[in-house]
Amino acid sequence: MSDTTINTAQEAVKGRSLWDDAKDRLKANRAAVASIIVLTLIALLSVFGPMLSPHEYDTVYRDYTKVPASLSAYPKADQIEPALNKIAKRARMSIDSYSLSEDGVVTAQVSSKRKLDPRNMRRFDRSDLFEQAALENVSADGKSATLKMDVQYMHFFFGTDANGRDMLTRTLIAGRVSLTIGLLATIVAISIGVMYGATSGYVGGRVDLIMMRAVDILYSLPFIFFVIMLVVFFGRNFVLMFIAVGAVEWLDMARIVRGQTLSIKRQEYVQAAEAMGIKNAGIIKRHIIPNTLGPVVVYMTLLVPKVILLESFLSFLGLGVQEPMTSWGVLISEGARNLEGASWLLIFPSIFLTSTLFALNFIGDGLRDALDPKDR
CATH class of the missing domain: 1.10.3720.10 (MetI-like)
Known part of the structure; x- marks a missing residue:
């Protein structure tokens, strides 16, 4: 065999x-x-x-409490203006006008009854919506200027x-x-x-x-x-x-x-x-x-x-x-x-x-x- x-x-x-x-x-x-x-x-x-x-999992976004689930990024277009006015009020300035470019840059004309303090720009950076805020084209009396900053887009697919x-x-x-x-x-x-x-x-x-x-x-x-x-x-x-x-x-x-x-x-x-x-x-x-x-x-x-x-x-x-x-x-x-x-x-x-x-x-x-x- x-x-x-x-x-x-x-x-x-x-x-x-x-x-x-x-x-x-x-x-x-x-x-x-x-x-x-x-x-x-x-x-x-x-x-x-x-x-x-x-x-x-433990990071807190104070500006995004109980936001609904969404496939598109936050902040939405209708959230930017209220946030701008709210932060500007804390910084003792007012937003005269603003524009938002396609690449997410906010350009705002700001004014104040007193001289603008560049240190107040940190209030915008501390927000969850904006970053890299800076004053440009400050007037001679220092009471008006152009404020530029980037919108910080975030996704919350399940909400917050x-x-x-x-x-x-x-x-x-x-x-x-x-x-x-x-x-x-x-x-x-x-x-x-x-x-x-x-x-x-x-x-x-x-x-x-x-x-x-x-x-x-x-x-x-x-x-x-x-x-x-x-x-x-x-x-x-x-x-x-x-x-x-x-x-x-x-x-x-x-x-x-x-x-x-x-x-x-x-x-x-x-x-x-x-x-x-x-x-x-x-x-x-x-x-x-x-x-x-x-x-x-x-x-x-x-x-x-x-x-x-x-x-x-x-x-x-x-x-x-x-x-x-x-x-x-x-x-x-x-x-x-x-x-x-x-x-x-x-x-x-x-x-x-x-x-x-x-x-x-x-x-x-x-x-x-x-x-x-x-x-x-």
Whole structure:
């Protein structure tokens, strides 16, 4: 028999793993694949978007408080004259006439009852609308001159909030915080809950009784009291705090996995592994945990939004994210209070949060179907 024949036979014998089958089933689910793409885009925007934005998330533009979302640049044509008159009044001068060139240069004829002070030009430079203000063609008595300055154009695609901060940058920064909090707490909860529940359910007996009574005791502890204690010990470090939140949220996961384990450990393949002398740790790792991934993934997709909403509640109490840092929950809370006069404050964070929640739900459904042992 030739080497080619042997290699062909070996390739024919090579089978497919259960993970390969699950991956193919997941790819066939269009909703799950589209949701993965959407979630990836949101994550990339949240990570790299603030780096590309011309505005910092905590920069305050006092002249642009609660401006609506717009694709065109600010200031608008009708904003320039009121701003000129307002600043000129503070500088104790009056605007006799002004013109705006196509390249964004304002030329104004100004006058005053006293001599014009060039230092007052700093008032225009401190504005968010103008820059490089200077006096030219000053009259002999120094009471009239030509004022020239550049208009400082800015884009606020998502508008600004009540403090004059760019909503686009703040929404993307909030995405970083919310996704980090959700994933961090979820990973901790899943890791602890799966191992704890699988061990409790498989070992059974007195060990199971003691372990689940410990879960019941932790359930009885007031959550808010627990969080306040964490803030006292760790300070307002939301990373440490939400690691601890995940360490509390694992209780539901432990009960779910324990229930699945009680059913799985009676299956023939588990009994066959026991008959072969495989240790308990190996059975839990190779047979119990992989076959509980369906419910685990579904619960994980529900836990991420739960933690995000929990963070919003804690921030409202002053125990979570603090200004100037923000999150989607905080932005939505602020937007709800300004819904009548500034609806964009609620719309854009809600779109990002809703898209993330829908994507997680569709991904969870797709993974549940792909990992379902009955479909293998």
